[in-house]
Amino acid sequence: MNKKIRIAIPNKGRLKKPAIETLGQAGIEILEENRAYVSKTSDPRFEAIFARANDIPVYIQYGAVDLGVTGHDLIQEREADVLELLDLEFGKCTLIVAVPEDSTINSIDEVPALARVATGFPNITRKFFEKTGKQVEVLEVSGTAELAPKLGLAQIIVDLTSTGETLKKNKLRIIGTILESTTRLACNKIAYRTFEKQINELLARMQGGSE
Amino acid sequence: MTAPVARIVTTRMPSAPEPIRLFYVNNVFRYSQSYLKREREFCQAGVELVGCNTPEADGEILALLISSLKEAGLREVRVDLGYASLLKDLMNAAGLDTQQKVSVQGLLACRDSVGLKKFMEQNGFPSNLRDAFLQLSRCRRLDEVSSISLSGSKYDKLNKQLGSLLELQEILADYKVDELVFFDFSLTKKIEYYTGIVFEASVPNLGLPLGGGGRYDNFIEKFGKLKLPATGFALEIGKLLQALTAQGSKIPESSKTKVIVASKFRDTAVKAVKTLRDSGVIASLEITGRSLEKTIEYAKLTETDYVVSAGSSLKSPVTVYDIKANVSRNVTLQTFLKELGGQR
Numbered sequence: 303m304n305k306k307i308r309i310a311i312p313n314k315g316r317l318k319k320p321a322i323e324t325l326g327q328a329g330i331e332i333l334e335e336n337r338a339y340v341s342k343t344s345d346p347r348f349e350a351i352f353a354r355a356n357d358i359p360v361y362i363q364y365g366a367v368d369l370g371v372t373g374h375d376l377i378q379e380r381e382a383d384v385l386e387l388l389d390l391e392f393g394k395c396t397l398i399v400a401v402p403e404d405s406t407i408n409s410i411d412e413v414p415a416l417a418r419v420a421t422g423f424p425n426i427t428r429k430f431f432e433k434t435g436k437q438v439e440v441l442e443v444s445g446t447a448e449l450a451p452k453l454g455l456a457q458i459i460v461d462l463t464s465t466g467e468t469l470k471k472n473k474l475r476i477i478g479t480i481l482e483s484t485t486r487l488a489c490n491k492i493a494y495r496t497f498e499k500q501i502n503e504l505l506a507r508m509q510g511g512s513e
Numbered sequence: 514m515t516a517p518v519a520r521i522v523t524t525r526m527p528s529a530p531e532p533i534r535l536f537y538v539n540n541v542f543r544y545s546q547s548y549l550k551r552e553r554e555f556c557q558a559g560v561e562l563v564g565c566n567t568p569e570a571d572g573e574i575l576a577l578l579i580s581s582l583k584e585a586g587l588r589e590v591r592v593d594l595g596y597a598s599l600l601k602d603l604m605n606a607a608g609l610d611t612q613q614k615v616s617v618q619g620l621l622a623c624r625d626s627v628g629l630k631k632f633m634e635q636n637g638f639p640s641n642l643r644d645a646f647l648q649l650s651r652c653r654r655l656d657e658v659s660s661i662s663l664s665g666s667k668y669d670k671l672n673k674q675l676g677s678l679l680e681l682q683e684i685l686a687d688y689k690v691d692e693l694v695f696f697d698f699s700l701t702k703k704i705e706y707y708t709g710i711v712f713e714a715s716v717p718n719l720g721l722p723l724g725g726g727g728r729y730d731n732f733i734e735k736f737g738k739l740k741l742p743a744t745g746f747a748l749e750i751g752k753l754l755q756a757l758t759a760q761g762s763k764i765p766e767s768s769k770t771k772v773i774v775a776s777k778f779r780d781t782a783v784k785a786v787k788t789l790r791d792s793g794v795i796a797s798l799e800i801t802g803r804s805l806e807k808t809i810e811y812a813k814l815t816e817t818d819y820v821v822s823a824g825s826s827l828k829s830p831v832t833v834y835d836i837k838a839n840v841s842r843n844v845t846l847q848t849f850l851k852e853l854g855g856q857r
Binding site for chain 2: 493
C-alpha cells in the first residue's frame with residue numbers, strides 16, 4: 303500500500319510550536335505554509351494535517367488521520383479510544399477545580415449541591431463530580447472559564463493551569479486536582495497495525511531525540 | 514448479544530446436545546454512561562459456539578470470522594488476538610494490586626512501551642516478567658508468542674498458555690487463514706469477562722474495528738445452573754458497510770421490483786396485488802380513485818418500477834406501464850411475473 307501516513311498537528315496554541323519542533327527533530331519537517339491544512343513533509347511517507355488540538359483525538363479515533371500530537375487531557379475529554387504511543391513530555395498542565403479566593407468553599411467536599419461549574423472540559427467535569435457524588439450544573443464555555451466567577455456565571459471553574467499565573471491574576475484558588483496532562487503522540491489503533499514498521503521507526507527517532 | 518444468547522442457552526436449551534452452534538442478526542441497544550453523543554443502537558451479526566473449550570473451537574470461530582468478512586466482499590482482512598487469561602496470570606505472577614493492574618492494562622492498551630518500561634522499573638517487576646511483558650508487546654506472530662517461556666515450575670500454567678498459541682496457529686493453518694491472524698497484547702479490554710483468547714477484526718481502509726469476540730468460559734453460569742464454556746464473535750453491520758464503501762465496493766441496493774396495481778375492478782386489483790406479493794414483488798393498490806395519468810405521475814415520484822392496469826379478470830392481459838422506459842404493453846400477469854424473474 304502506498305498511502306501516506308497522515309499526522310495531525312495542532313494548528314494553533316501552545317502545543318503547535320513544540321509539536322512541529324519535535325517532529326522536525328525526528329526527521330519529519332513541515333515543508334509548506336502554515337496556512338495550509340495539508341502539508342508535505344521532508345519524509346515522503348508522511349503528510350501533515352493541521353487541525354484544532356481539540357478535534358485531533360476524534361480525527362485519530364475514526365482514522366481520518368493515522369497519528370496526531372495532542373494533549374492527554376483532550377484525549378480524555380473526547381473519550382477517544384486511541385493509542386498513546388509516546389509521552390512527549392511538553393505542554394505539561396493540570397486540570398484543576400478552582401473558586402474565587404474569597405469563596406467559602408475550601409475543598410471538593412464543601413461544594414454545595416447544584417453549584418454551577420464553568421469549564422471547557424464538560425465531559426471530564428461531569429464525570430469527576432459524579433464520582434464524588436456531587437450534583438452540579440456544568441456550563442460549557444469554550445475559553446476563558448476563569449472569567450465566569452467574576453461575572454457571576456459560576457461559583458466554580460474547572461480549567462487547565464500550568465504555572466498558576468492566570469489563576470493568581472484572576473484571584474482564583476485551587477480546591478482540587480482532576481488530571482495531570484502532557485502532550486502525547488497518539489495513533490489510530492488500526493493504522494498502527496497497517497503502518498507498524500514506519501510508526502515504530504518514527505517512535506525510535508523521537509525517543510532518540512528526547513533522551 | 515452474548516448475554517441474551519447465554520440466557521436462552523440456559524433457560525430454553527438446557528438439554529441441547531453440545532456443542533451448540535448459534536447465530537443471530539439483530540439490533541443491539543447499548544447504554545453508554547458517556548455524555549458524548551454516542552450511537553446506542555446498532556445492528557450486529559454474530560455467532561456463539563457453546564459447550565466446547567478446545568483450541569479447535571477457537572480455531573473454528575476465527576476461521577468463520579475471516580470467511581464471513583471475505584464473503585461480505587472485504588479485502589485485506591486481518592484479525593488480531595490477545596490473551597486475556599495469559600495477561601491476568603502474568604499480572605498475578607508479578608504480584609500487582611488492583612490499582613497497578615489498571616495502570617499496566619492502560620499502558621498496554623495505549624501501546625506506550627516507554628511508559629510500561631518505566632512503570633515496571635518503578636514497581637519492582639522481577640526481570641523475567643518484565644522481559645516477558647516487553648517481548649509480548651512486540652510479538653505479532655502466534656508462534657513467536659509460543660517461543661517465549663519462563664523458567665521455574667511456578668510458571669508452568671503460564672508456559673502452557675504461551676505454548677498453546679502454537680497449536681492454535683496449526684489449526685488456523687489447516688483453515689488456510691494463519692497468515693491473517695496476528696498476536697496483539699494490547700487487547701486488554703474486558704479481560705475480566707474473557708477467559709481465553711480475545712480478538713478483533715479490521716481492514717486497513719477503516720479506522721475502527723469491524724467487530725470481535727473471544728472465549729468466555731465463566732459467563733453462561735451466571736444465568737443459571739449450566740456451566741458451559743463458550744466462544745463467539747459479533748460483527749457490526751454498519752461498520753462492514755462503511756468498510757465496503759471505503760474500499761470502493763458498490764453496495765447492492767434492494768433488487769425488488771415495485772409495482773402499483775390500478776383497476777376499476779377492486780376484486781381483480783386485490784387479487785393481482787396478492788399474486789405479485791406472493792412472488793416477492795413489492796406491490797401496492799391504487800386506492801385514491803385518481804386517474805391513470807395521475808397514478809403514473811405518483812409512481813414516478815415514488816420510484817415505482819411499473820404500474821399495472823387490470824381489467825375485470827386476470828385471465829385477460831393487463832396493461833403494464835414501464836415507468837423508467839416510459840412505454841406500455843399488454844401481457845398477462847403471469848407472463849409479466851415470469852419476465853420479472855425470481856424476486857426472493
